[in-house]
Amino acid sequence: GAVVSQHPSWVICKSGTSVKIECRSLDFQATTMFWYRQFPKQSLMLMATSNEGSKATYEQGVEKDKFLINHASLTLSTLTVTSAHPEDSSFYICSARRDATSYEQYFGPGTRLTVT
Amino acid sequence: GENVEQHPSTLSVQEGDSAVIKCTYSDSASNYFPWYKQELGKRPQLIIDIRSNVGEKKDQRIAVTLNKTAKHFSLHITETQPEDSAVYFCAAKDTNAGNMLTFGGGTRLMVKP
Numbered sequence: 001g002a003v004v005s006q007h008p009s010w011v012i013c014k015s016g017t018s019v020k021i022e023c024r025s026l027d028f029q030a031t032t033m034f035w036y037r038q039f040p041k042q043s044l045m046l047m048a049t050s051n052e053g054s055k056a057t058y059e060q061g062v063e064k065d066k067f068l069i070n071h072a073s074l075t076l077s078t079l080t081v082t083s084a085h086p087e088d089s090s091f092y093i094c095s096a097r098r099d100a101t102s103y104e105q106y107f108g109p110g111t112r113l114t115v116t
Numbered sequence: 117g118e119n120v121e122q123h124p125s126t127l128s129v130q131e132g133d134s135a136v137i138k139c140t141y142s143d144s145a146s147n148y149f150p151w152y153k154q155e156l157g158k159r160p161q162l163i164i165d166i167r168s169n170v171g172e173k174k175d176q177r178i179a180v181t182l183n184k185t186a187k188h189f190s191l192h193i194t195e196t197q198p199e200d201s202a203v204y205f206c207a208a209k210d211t212n213a214g215n216m217l218t219f220g221g222g223t224r225l226m227v228k229p
Contacts, residue, residue, distance in 0.1 A: 034216065043205060043221045044160065093159060103148045103167070103209065105217060107159040 003027050004096050006108035013084055013115055021079045021111045023094030029074035030096035034105065035067075038091040050077050084115040118143040118210035122220030130228050135196050137223045139206035140188040148209035149182060149189045150217070153202045160205060164191070196227045 003026040013019050023033055032051050036044040048064075050056040050071035058064045068080040077096075081088055091112050095105040119142040129135050141149075147168040152160035166173045166180045166189065173180050177196075182189040193200055206220040 032215075041224075043219045046216060046218075049216055091157075097215075100215060103165070104150070104162065107152075107161070109159045110157070112157070 002104075002106045004030075004094065004106045004108040006094055006111050008111060009109060010112040011114070013113070015085055015115055016083055018080055018082045019084055019113060021081075021092055021094075021113075023077045023079070023096070023108050025075045025096045025106070028096075028098055030077075031074065031099045032097045033071055033077040034095045034097070035069060035077075035079050036093045036095070038093060038110075040091075044093060047079075081113065084113070086115045089113055089115045118146060118208055118218040120206060120208050120218050120220040122206050122223060124223060125221060126224045126226070128226045128228065129196050131196060131198060133196055135191075135193045135200070135225055135227075137191045137204055137206070137225075138188060139190070139208075139220045140186075141208040141218075142187065143208065143210055144184075144187065146208040146210060149180070150207050151178075151180060151191050152205045152207065154205060154222075155202045163204075193225075196225075198227050198229050201225055201227045
């Protein structure tokens with residue numbers, strides 16, 4: 001149990017276009033989902049925390065109008081990178097937590113975004 | 117907020133030797149400390165975790181120790197194997213900031229056969 005999927009696994013887009021990444025908890029309901037960005041040979045940097053049915057909480061320095069997060073159901077959260085630029089190219093990973101009392105987070109397989 | 121420091125950034129050991137990775141954290145309220153293994157291009161996978169009410173936990177060749185007073189915790193891998201080669205991340209749960217995890221910078225472990 002506790003499987004998280006992401007789609008797509010990789011995407012190439014042109015500069016100026018928008019890209020949507022989906023994160024799904026397949027066999028459990030996730031009240032909270034987290035979005036991370038990971039540059040090559042670096043650690044995971046939290047971008048935002050999303051709770052089902054409410055607005056996402058963004059970390060300092062992350063533009064909420066550029067990285068749109070929607071958590072419309074207990075099994076799905078989406079991250080939309082708007083007007084993507086080459087510097088947005090990165091590995092985006094989501095994770096999901098069952099509820100506020102849960103310690104463990106379950107990670108998705110990641111989405112590699114390349115902006116040309 | 118929480119700040120997690122991890123050392124060393126790279127570690128090379130001979131197969132069969134032990135490997136130790138150390139992390140320090142800043143928030144004394146943190147109460148959950150997981151370790152993740154990440155292979156290139158893949159998701160982080162939880163390998164072991166420890167809560168603040170325990171000082172040590174072991175799972176076969178992997179062990180984690182926690183010193184709450186000093187605010188540091190360590191990962192110990194014994195009898196290393198080539199398949200242990202990966203990047204390892206420690207993390208701490210920041211209970212004052214929405215229960216989110218803060219990650220260390222990572223350690224690239226290379227086990228030479």
